[in-house]
Amino acid sequence: MAVLLVVMVACLLAFWLCICFAMLKWNEIRYSRRKGLPPGTMGWPVLGQTTEFLKHGPSFMKKQRAKYGSVFKTHILGCPTVISMDPELNRYILMNEGKGLVPGYPQSMLDILGKCNIAAVHGAAHKRIRGSLLSLVGPLVIKDECLPKIDKFTRFFLQNWHGKTIDIQEKTNEMALWVSFKQIVEDEPTALYEIFKPEFDKLLGRKRIVQMLKQIMEQRRASPMPYDDMLCRLLRSKDSKYILSDEEIIDQIITILYSGYETVSTTSMMAVKYLHDHPKALEELREEHFAIREKKKPGEAIDWNDYKSMSFTRAVIFETSRLATVVNGVLRKTTEDMVLNGFTIPKGWRIYVYTREINYDPFLYPEPLAFNPWRWLDKNLESHSYCFIFGGGSRLCPGKELGILQISIFLHYFITSYRWEEVGRNEILQFPRVEAPNGLHQYHLIIVQDDDPSRKIEVSDGFDYELYNRNDINRILGPEAACISFKDSACRCLDYLIPRKKKYIFTIVGEGGQPDLCVPTSVSHGLWLNIHDYDAPTQLVKPLERNTRYVDAIMTVPKGTLFPMCGMNLAFVRELIGPAMNFGQYDNMWAGWCMKEKAIPFFQSMVLPKVCNNVEKCYLAAAGEVKSKLGELV
Numbered sequence: 001m002a003v004l005l006v007v008m009v010a011c012l013l014a015f016w017l018c019i020c021f022a023m024l025k026w027n028e029i030r031y032s033r034r035k036g037l038p039p040g041t042m043g044w045p046v047l048g049q050t051t052e053f054l055k056h057g058p059s060f061m062k063k064q065r066a067k068y069g070s071v072f073k074t075h076i077l078g079c080p081t082v083i084s085m086d087p088e089l090n091r092y093i094l095m096n097e098g099k100g101l102v103p104g105y106p107q108s109m110l111d112i113l114g115k116c117n118i119a120a121v122h123g124a125a126h127k128r129i130r131g132s133l134l135s136l137v138g139p140l141v142i143k144d145e146c147l148p149k150i151d152k153f154t155r156f157f158l159q160n161w162h163g164k165t166i167d168i169q170e171k172t173n174e175m176a177l178w179v180s181f182k183q184i185v186e187d188e189p190t191a192l193y194e195i196f197k198p199e200f201d202k203l204l205g206r207k208r209i210v211q212m213l214k215q216i217m218e219q220r221r222a223s224p225m226p227y228d229d230m231l232c233r234l235l236r237s238k239d240s241k242y243i244l245s246d247e248e249i250i251d252q253i254i255t256i257l258y259s260g261y262e263t264v265s266t267t268s269m270m271a272v273k274y275l276h277d278h279p280k281a282l283e284e285l286r287e288e289h290f291a292i293r294e295k296k297k298p299g300e301a302i303d304w305n306d307y308k309s310m311s312f313t314r315a316v317i318f319e320t321s322r323l324a325t326v327v328n329g330v331l332r333k334t335t336e337d338m339v340l341n342g343f344t345i346p347k348g349w350r351i352y353v354y355t356r357e358i359n360y361d362p363f364l365y366p367e368p369l370a371f372n373p374w375r376w377l378d379k380n381l382e383s384h385s386y387c388f389i390f391g392g393g394s395r396l397c398p399g400k401e402l403g404i405l406q407i408s409i410f411l412h413y414f415i416t417s418y419r420w421e422e423v424g425r426n427e428i429l430q431f432p433r434v435e436a437p438n439g440l441h442q443y444h445l446i447i448v449q450d451d452d453p454s455r456k457i458e459v460s461d462g463f464d465y466e467l468y469n470r471n472d473i474n475r476i477l478g479p480e481a482a483c484i485s486f487k488d489s490a491c492r493c494l495d496y497l498i499p500r501k502k503k504y505i506f507t508i509v510g511e512g513g514q515p516d517l518c519v520p521t522s523v524s525h526g527l528w529l530n531i532h533d534y535d536a537p538t539q540l541v542k543p544l545e546r547n548t549r550y551v552d553a554i555m556t557v558p559k560g561t562l563f564p565m566c567g568m569n570l571a572f573v574r575e576l577i578g579p580a581m582n583f584g585q586y587d588n589m590w591a592g593w594c595m596k597e598k599a600i601p602f603f604q605s606m607v608l609p610k611v612c613n614n615v616e617k618c619y620l621a622a623a624g625e626v627k628s629k630l631g632e633l634v
């Protein structure tokens, strides 16, 4: 009987597995019939890969990219989707709104924001709604209209925190909504806000919010009182282009509240966290703000000139937004079949313009996991073509300057009024959405793949890594890309150019033996399993000779012994021997491309002392000269 039961369970299990496999297969076949789609997998019918995407977020993205490249297809959030992690393509999509591309936000979001909201419209309607929005929150009006109010409400909000344990997440959250709410309807009683906030937090409370706003609008129309807030400006727009219907006004208000809520609150909270963890940055910020306060009477408001002098504050806000990546990307939808990067994206597909990774690009942001606000003091960075923190193109965030202003004023009153310390680890500061990338992984790997870029290296789960291939080398170095030769160990030279601290550099070739750095070693040379690592002429005369004897042994090259060294299957400690390993155009040459300009004249003019009467002494003397004179180049 028991045996029968086991057999039945096994049959059921096998049957179930077959069904699952068939469903997966069917889904893949369904999409494989369409020609020209990007690589990728669509997962389960209907569900697609939504669960993996929501559960693993950034690591799901990295894994798929490693498998399929920077542009791949998937099925998430109920829609076949192409994910682009390619900075060039992302830029193209952002800059080419309208050419077959419109916003692609899910229906659930449009249901909350309303059908007239800015993300639901495009073309002329978008221009009109955006124009109206900019007349309320754009850079031209925030100086006179928004700043005095933000100052007043933020200062009021930050009162009486002395000696208390506060949840900074909860507080910044409340502050972002309250300050926006008060700017929209300043003179409405605070009790109204108390009803409004829980409805807003539920997000499903649109119906109730619409009712409340309609009521306020009716009262305003019937009242002779002069109001001075955003709602008043919307109701009495002076510019005929921007006269909106009641429905449009309501959607506009909900959009302003919704768009500036999580973005401003999360950035404010993360700025507090980063400043707490980086006392030097906090000290410099305090200096900036106390210098402003010194010029003012107690309680005097911040004015535009004060705000404009907050250059380090702006840098802190940009660095926080970058490192915390509050917005991971934006969504677009195709309105016709489109060819992008050589792939055909069918009409109606969603494109996830995933911009998160570019925030950690070491070429754009050297040592990208470090909190370094000073990098933003170079103003060019804000306008860099690949800086997508506030989006780009015709949908560049219209609330960018308003958001920065709100966070600046918050930081001003927060750091000039309080000193604080974290209570408990991560108990007060909670990061349910924002990842803290700093310090989570002991090792960060930079992998430079040197063979065919269409072949994808599989990297096991659990590694924190960046993967570069030949296409990336071409993208990063542009016309200079030829200086890193292809299909040899010189590909590691890209590693040198990646501005990040690296301790070990490994060059691993095909199925060769792996370098071993378990013992304190400056250079470790792995041997090849399959062929003798002969020099070129010997290999020519012994083309078929193979090494069949593999000895699992470590040999130490004695001091003073010269030995031939191949650049492949080599590992070394960068700090000890890095400059000598900077490979050039041809393998095994001792000169890196970045040194060429200066290195050649340097060597041509080098004179060694007379005591250098053998190779070893010459080498050591030359190495000393290189260290002292060329050291800063490396």
Ligand code: HEM
Binding pocket: 103, 118, 119, 130, 133, 137, 255, 256, 257, 259, 260, 261, 263, 264, 267, 321, 326, 327, 330, 331, 388, 389, 390, 391, 392, 394, 395, 396, 397, 398, 399, 400, 402, 403, 404
């Ligand atoms: C630190 C704060 C903020 C960040 C990081 C941020 C980021 C962004 C990004 C990335 C986009 C592009 C969306 C897309 O292309 O689909 C965007 C658009 C938008 N943002 Fe912000 N934002 C911030 C603050 C604000 C504030 C305070 C407002 C309030 C008015 C706001 C209102 C909007 C609106 C209405 C859009 C849509 C624009 C359009 O479709 O034309 N944002 N924002």
